[in-house]
Amino acid sequence: MEERTLDQLNPGDAAHVVSLDPRHPLRRRLLELGFVRGAPVTVVRRAPMGDPLELRVNGTDLALRLADLRGIRVRR
Amino acid sequence: MTAPLLPPSVPDLGGLRLPDAAACAVTVARLQGAREPRVVVVGNPNVGKTTLINAVAGTRLKVGNWSGVTVEKREAHLSHAGRRVHLLDLPGAYSLSPHTPEELIARTALMDEAPDAVMNVLDAGNLERNLYLTLQLMDFGLPVAVALNLVDEARDKGLTVDAPALSRALGVPVIETVASRSVGTADLMSGVLDRATLGVAVRYPAAIEEAAQDLTSCMSGLSTLPPHAHRYLALALLEGDPSVRGRLAATGHQPLLEAADAHLAALEARGLDPLIEIAEARYARAGDLARVAVPQAQARRTFSERLDRLTLHPLLGIxxxxxxxxxxxxxxxxxxxxxxxxxxxxxxxxxxxxxxxxxxxxxxxxxxxxxxxxxxxxxxxxxxxxxxxxxxxxxxLEDSGYMARAAFLMDRAMRxxxxxxxxxxxxxxxxxxxxxxxxxxxxxxxxxxxxxxxxxxxxxxxxxxxxxxxxxxxxxxxxxxxxxxxxxxxxxxxxxxxxxxxxxxxSLPAEGGxxxxxxxxxxxxxxxxxxxxxxxxxxxxxxxxxxxxxxxxxxxxxxxxxxxxxxxxxxxxxxxxxxxxxxxxxxxxxxxxxxxxxxxxxxxxxxxxxxxxxxxxxxxxxxxxxxxxxxxxxxxxxxxxxxxxxxxxxxxxxxxxxxxxxxxxxxxxxxxxxxxxxxxxxxxxxxxxxxxxxxxxxxxxxxxxxxxxxxxxxxxxxxxxxxxxxxxxxxxxxxxxxxxxxxxxxx
Structure with a gap:
């Protein structure tokens, strides 16, 4: 299974969370919203100007910028 | 500490009953009934909390501002079945570890105002994330009753919602409501006033529980910290919550902070990050609870998804x-x-x-x-x-959910x-x-x-x-x-x-984050x-x-x-x-x-x-x-x-x-x-x-x-x-x- 960061996924891709960068500025918030180890994440769409991405985690739709997705490691 | 008594049909989810002393004290205070019981309403943003409180309080709802901040404060003094009650709506919060002024207010009110009961409003269609907050509430020694709101929407999504099963597993009353049509509001008020009780808290990994117990025992001699908040505070310290640390430092609780630091260092030496351990434990339990409460979930393409295909369209959206x-x-x-x-x-x-x-x-x-x-x-x-x-x-535009889409569309330009x-x-x-x-x-x-x-x-x-x-x-x-x-x-x-x-x-650099x-x-x-x-x-x-x-x-x-x-x-x-x-x-x-x-x-x-x-x-x-x-x-x-x-x-x-x-x-x-x-x-x-x-x-x-x-x-x-x-x-x-x-x- 290949491991990569969330910003490298495309709309329609699904993956499982592996880890968050310990220095991620949104680390606490992301954990609270369910970006815990093993949580399934789907990329729903890209915003018209290419950034941010809309993700579905835990039944919630969230938008995060590519810069902030770089700190989230996932496995397909 | 005894394991919760659960009916055989419900799996023991590994929860933790808090000692009953706090609950008894609250119940006595409530039943003595000299003053009107104070109920706070807590929930995630976008769960229909405002609509629910409007349906419950009607014209008695007074809207003002929380002192010193520009966050709306909604409260009502009303009587339910002949009893007076003071209802206070706390701002929407994803969590009680505050990131926004709204969440800080919600947390402070729970900690300092010692409400007689908490009404926790959940979106039935999005239980897992909503339950994260509920499980944080369970770490407070406060009686809780749950309003399972938007059940109509959840059923439209193809979900089967089992409120009694959720109630047994959480150990608190769970009442189904549809706030927009005032369905279930009377039952909800009775549930809050008569049956709100301490719920089944999350059982964290042993090392975390030991550290938390030690910290609560450090607090037990301090009259400055409200007893119902001890377990929550201990966990927040282990999570490294900066606002809790700041507050304890400002109120002269350095020994407590030192004890927390010692525990954090010991846990880190064992390769444990309490922030992650605690979040994972809460989500593991939230997932279990959601499976109990929503036994059958067949995904159905919702109206929102269809509408988003138009409003967030790559070419037509903007x-x-x-x-x-x-x-x-x-x-x-x-x-x-x-x-x-x-x-x-x-x-x-x-x-x-x-x-x-x-x-x-x-x-x-x-x-x-x-x-x-x-x-x-x-x-x-x-x-x-x-x-x-x-x-x-x-x-x-705001209440319909469109404003969030507008922000999504324009974010790149504003960046x-x-x-x-x-x-x-x-x-x-x-x-x-x-x-x-x-x-x-x-x-x-x-x-x-x-x-x-x-x-x-x-x-x-x-x-x-x-x-x-x-x-x-x-x-x-x-x-x-x-x-x-x-x-x-x-x-x-x-x-x-x-x-x-x-x-x-x-003069106004980005606060980062x-x-x-x-x-x-x-x-x-x-x-x-x-x-x-x-x-x-x-x-x-x-x-x-x-x-x-x-x-x-x-x-x-x-x-x-x-x-x-x-x-x-x-x-x-x-x-x-x-x-x-x-x-x-x-x-x-x-x-x-x-x-x-x-x-x-x-x-x-x-x-x-x-x-x-x-x-x-x-x-x-x-x-x-x-x-x-x-x-x-x-x-x-x-x-x-x-x-x-x-x-x-x-x-x-x-x-x-x-x-x-x-x-x-x-x-x-x-x-x-x-x-x-x-x-x-x-x-x-x-x-x-x-x-x-x-x-x-x-x-x-x-x-x-x-x-x-x-x-x-x-x-x-x-x-x-x-x-x-x-x-x-x-x-x-x-x-x-x-x-x-x-x-x-x-x-």
């Missing part, structure tokens, strides 16, 4: 958004402007007529009433129709000036009216963002500035009027974005809630702006009434010889480099501080010597008849304008045939194209009107408001200078 904004403004103009005209025109004239007649023997009082009080009140009132319509539209997508909404509202735009900055999370956006949004050309442009366009640029107007709007935006960059680099938007499911907002919101915001503007606006109007009137030259009488002095005229004359050389260094042009700018559209009226007064035509006094009956007639005309005009809102907008904001008025002719003589252009640029940029300044002072403090006035005046002068120097050589 044009659709801009079209919607245009629609809102057209709605505002066509629906509100007949009422604005009514208030500013017939109503004020008739009242002035009566006042003149009634006070004929007291000239000074008459002049004060007719010259200052009636126009002052009129100015405040004339804002209200516009504000009400804008607030209604804004609340609709280039150091802001995030949410900042686009106040800015675009600024085109309608700067006042609601200032209040709309509340949707931003960080204070520096709120202040920054408020400071630049007056550069967005509000609708009140348009009449000034139109008059000048007619006088000086009859052929290219609409381009001129368009250019001014663009210039305003450019200057706003330029200052966003400048302020970001200098990434951007996260939730895109909630679309919902049709309840009209009652919308109307209440819009009405309350409008009324609060009227209350607060009253003093500032009327004060300013009175000062300007006084300046115009006071003669500065001997031989003139108070209140009958011509403008040029009044204190106002003399001061304008003295100030006017400042504007010579901008091409309009005469007292008339300078003087007309002053009332623009009250409301921008007044500039046109004042120019007329000055250039054409139009006295504020003393309206013919009408009899009482005639006056009332005429007022009612005019009001009816306004209603008709407003209703008949509704269909045209959808018509294609005409870009010709420029002059129509009949605008070559005497004023336009006078302006054509007094200004050159270059100086007229510089004047318009100055009017576009120079200062927010007094109502906006009042709103800014209320939201961010007086300092921010006055700094904004000062720097905008300077900007307007500089840009006006540049425009004049270039234009006078080119045109």
């Amino acid at each position: 044009p659709l958004f801009l079209g919607l904004v245009l629609l809102v403004f057209r709605l505002t103009f066509s629906v509100a402007s007949p009422f604005v005209d009514l208030i500013g025109g017939p109503l004020q004239d008739i009242l002035s007529g009566w006042a003149s007649a009634g006070l004929a023997w007291f000239p000074l009082a008459r002049d004060l009433v007719v010259g200052a009080i009636i126009p002052g009140v009129g100015t405040v009132l004339s804002f209200l129709p516009t504000l009400l319509v804008l607030y209604l539209a804004m609340s609709f 280039s000036v150091g802001l995030d997508g949410r900042a686009f909404i106040p800015l675009i509202l600024g085109f309608g009216c700067n006042v609601p735009a200032v209040y709309a900055t509340r949707t931003l999370e960080r204070r520096s963002d709120r202040v920054l956006v408020s400071m630049i949004l007056p550069f967005m050309s509000c609708s009140a500035r348009l009449p000034v442009y139109v008059v000048f366009a007619a006088a000086l640029f009859p052929r290219s009027g609409s381009w001129l107007v368009w250019g001014l709007y663009v210039l305003g935006m450019a200057v706003a974005f330029l200052f966003a960059l400048v302020l970001r680099r200098t 990434g951007v996260l938007l939730e895109l909630p499911p679309y919902r049709f907002p309840a009209w009652r809630v919308l109307w209440k919101h819009a009405w309350r915001r409008t009324a609060s503007f009227a209350r607060r702006a009253r003093t500032t606006v009327m004060g300013t109007v009175a000062v300007v009137w006084l300046l115009l009434a006071l003669p500065a030259v001997s031989g003139q009488r108070f209140a009958t002095v011509p403008p040029q010889q009044s204190l106002f005229g003399v001061v304008s004359q003295a100030v006017s050389p400042i504007f010579a480099p901008l091409g309009f260094g005469n007292w008339q042009a300078t003087g007309a700018l002053v009332p623009g501080f009250i409301a921008k559209e007044v500039v046109v009226g004042t120019l007329g007064q000055i250039y054409l010597g139009e006295q504020a035509a003393a309206p013919a006094p009408l009899g009482l009956v005639a006056g009332i008849t005429q007022t009612l007639g005019a009001a009816w005309d306004a209603v008709k005009a407003s209703v008949s304008a509704l269909p045209t809102v959808l018509a294609l907008p005409s870009l010709s904001a420029g002059p129509s045939a009949d605008t070559q008025t005497p004023l336009a002719a006078a302006l054509a003589r007094a200004f050159t194209p270059a100086s007229g252009l510089a004047y318009l640029v100055f009017v576009l940029l120079y200062t927010p009107c007094i109502a906006t300044v009042g709103a800014m002072a209320q939201e961010h403090g007086r300092r921010v408001a006055w700094v904004t006035v000062a720097y905008q005046l300077a900007t307007a002068w500089v840009v006006g200078l540049i425009v004049y120097q270039i234009a006078s050589r080119v045109l």
Whole structure:
């Protein structure tokens, strides 16, 4: 299974969370919203100007910028 | 500590019962019943909490502000089945580890106000994430009852919701509700008052539990920390919650912090990160609970997903958004402007007529009433129709879930000036009216963002500035009027974005920390809630702006009434010889480099501080010597008849304008045939194209009107408001200078 960061996924891709960068500025918030180890994440769409991405985690739709997705490691 | 007693049908989810002592104490206090029990309402944003509390409390709901912050506080004293209860709605929170002012308020209230019970509102369609907050609540020793809201929506999604099973697993009552139709609200209140109880807390990994127990035992001797919050505080310390640490440090609990640090170091040495361990344990349990409560989930494409395919379409998304904004403004103009005209025109004239007649023997009082009080009140009132319509539209877009989409669409563009997508909404509202735009900055999370956006949004050309442009366009640029107007709007935006960059680099740096938007499911907002919101915001503007606006109007009137030259009488002095005229004359050389260094042009700018559209009226007064035509006094009956007639005309005009809102907008904001008025002719003589252009640029940029300044002072403090006035005046002068120097050589 290949491991990569969330910003490298495309709309329609699904993956499982592996880890968050310990220095991620949104680390606490992301954990609270369910970006815990093993949580399934789907990329729903890209915003018209290419950034941010809309993700579905835990039944919630969230938008995060590519810069902030770089700190989230996932496995397909 | 005993394991929870669960019926055999429900798996033991590994929860933890808290000691009963706290619960007993609370129950006793509640049942002794000397005072009315205090219930706080807690829930994630977008779970229909506001609608639910409206359904429960109805007209008894009082809305105010939490002290010191601009977050709405909703509470109600009501009686349920003969018992009194005080219901306090806490701001929406994803978690009790605060990231926003709203969450800090919610957490502080739970910790310090020791409510008798907690009503936790959940979105039945999104249990797992909602349960995270519920499980945090369980770490507080407070009796909880759960409102499982939006069950109708969950069933539409194809979910089967089993409230009794969730209740058994959580150990607290769970009541199904559909707030928008007031379903289950009575059961909910009974559940909260009679059956709220301590729930089954999460059992964290052994190492975490041991550390938490040790920390709670450190706290047990401290009278300074409320006992019901001990377990929560211990866990927050292990999570490294900065706000809890800060608070404990400030209240002299250093030994506790040292103990927490020792535990953190020990845990880290064992390769454990408590923040992650705790979150994982909560989510593991939330997942288990969600599977118990929603045994069957068959995914079905929801209405929201289908709508998003259109509204967030790669090509259509942004044009659709801009079209919607245009629609809102057209709605505002066509629906509100007949009422604005009514208030500013017939109503004020008739009242002035009566006042003149009634006070004929007291000239000074008459002049004060007719010259200052009636126009002052009129100015405040004339804002209200516009504000009400804008607030209604804004609340609709916000509560329906569309605003979050707009932020998603515009985020990339806003990032280039150091802001995030949410900042686009106040800015675009600024085109309608700067006042609601200032209040709309509340949707931003960080204070520096709120202040920054408020400071630049007056550069967005509000609708009140348009009449000034139109008059000048007619006088000086009859052929290219609409381009001129368009250019001014663009210039305003450019200057706003330029200052966003400048302020970001200098005094208001980004507080850092990434951007996260939730895109909630679309919902049709309840009209009652919308109307209440819009009405309350409008009324609060009227209350607060009253003093500032009327004060300013009175000062300007006084300046115009006071003669500065001997031989003139108070209140009958011509403008040029009044204190106002003399001061304008003295100030006017400042504007010579901008091409309009005469007292008339300078003087007309002053009332623009009250409301921008007044500039046109004042120019007329000055250039054409139009006295504020003393309206013919009408009899009482005639006056009332005429007022009612005019009001009816306004209603008709407003209703008949509704269909045209959808018509294609005409870009010709420029002059129509009949605008070559005497004023336009006078302006054509007094200004050159270059100086007229510089004047318009100055009017576009120079200062927010007094109502906006009042709103800014209320939201961010007086300092921010006055700094904004000062720097905008300077900007307007500089840009006006540049425009004049270039234009006078080119045109």
